[in-house]
Amino acid sequence: MFEPGHLHRSNPPGQSGQPGYSIDFYYEVREDPQEGPMLHGRLVGEIEGKAFEEVFEMHRDTAFNFASVISRLTARHGLPANHSLIMSAHAEYDAIFEDIRAKLHARPGDSVDLDHLERDGL
Template identity: 65%
Template sequence: MFEPGHLHRANTIASGDMPLFSVDLFYEVRQDPSEGAMLHMRLQGQVNGQAFEEVFELHRDTAFNFASVASRLAHKHGLPINNSLIMRSHAEYDLMFEDIRSKLGAHSGEPVNLDHLQQDGL
């Protein structure tokens, strides 16, 4: 389920390699005095009854790699590698991507500072 600033994913029936999970991804744009607009994200939930929380920030120009970062962190906490937390419902991903783009005031074709890729762990 997606609403601006929040994505919720859950699997209530374990099957095969898909565990039980309930995960929420919250996001907002924050202004950092030295870095400018940053996408602040909080990933929290549980996988097979084990709770977790991860907080991370991405620079404005690297924010669109949010799905990769969030999925990597979810995998770290037990979601299978072949399950993308965000891409499971591409329509919701598109809505989330556009919401983030709007909040950041970003446009296609803007340059990426390669130092930000390294700083953001991408």
């Protein structure tokens, strides 16, 4: 279920051969005095009954790789790396992407600072 700034995903245990999980992804844009606008993300939930919380930030120009960061973080907590929490519902991924783009006032073709890719863990 998506609403601007929040996505909730869940999978009951034993369904579809995947582990049981209930995960919320919250995001917002915050202004960093030195870095400028940053995407602030928070993942909170449980995978196989184990609670977790992860917080991350991404620069304006790398924020559109949020799904990759989320996949890496959820894999750290037990969700199989080949299970995409977001990409499985492409319409919701598109909605998140567009919401982030609007919040960051980003346009297609904006340049990417390669140092940000490394610092944002991509």
